[in-house]
Amino acid sequence: MQSDIFINDIGSGIECTATKFVDDTELCGAVDVLEGRDAIQRDLDRLERWACANLMKYKAKGKVLHLGGGNLQYQYRWGDEGIESSPVEKNSGILVDEKLDMTQQCTLAAHKIDCIQSCIKSSMASRSRRILPL
Known part of the structure; x- marks a missing residue:
């Protein structure tokens, strides 16, 4: 038995930039003011509600990469679970670190x-x- 899941609407209502890959979704935004930080958290909440509404059990497997010297390193969450920060992440096969080194x-x-x-x-x-x- 085969079941198909359509995810075209996964980014509806998202304020920040959401990038959809085959089996991955990436969310990014500028956090130069508190409103940017809040927008990212609202988008994470929207994505979690979308997953629940579509009976999908997502786990916050991703990590937060804080860029910039003045970054306040806000602790984001997925539901009740905090999302771990990382000093370096791999994106499309390329390592990106917090200093863009x-x-x-x-x-x-x-x-x-x-x-x-x-x-x-x-x-x-x-x-x-x-x-x-x-």
Whole structure:
């Protein structure tokens, strides 16, 4: 038996930016004033009500990434459960940290390149410059 769930209306009434992926929804907004913080919490509450109305049991598996030096680091909640903060999150395969520093991303990319290079080297029968001029 197959059941289909349509989520086109998941973002209706949302004040902030909601991005829908295949199996994920992302909510983001500017919190330069208290109204921005409250808007994000209202949107989280709307998403939770939508999940309950559609008999979907969502758990706050996501984390909050606070950006900016003057960020008040507000504690958001999903229902009665607080949402954990994180100093770094992966988004579309890219690590984003609270300072928008790319060091961790570059380190991971360099490590991956080293692993691939090592694999290629170990699979070569000969590394003679006549055979493989690099």
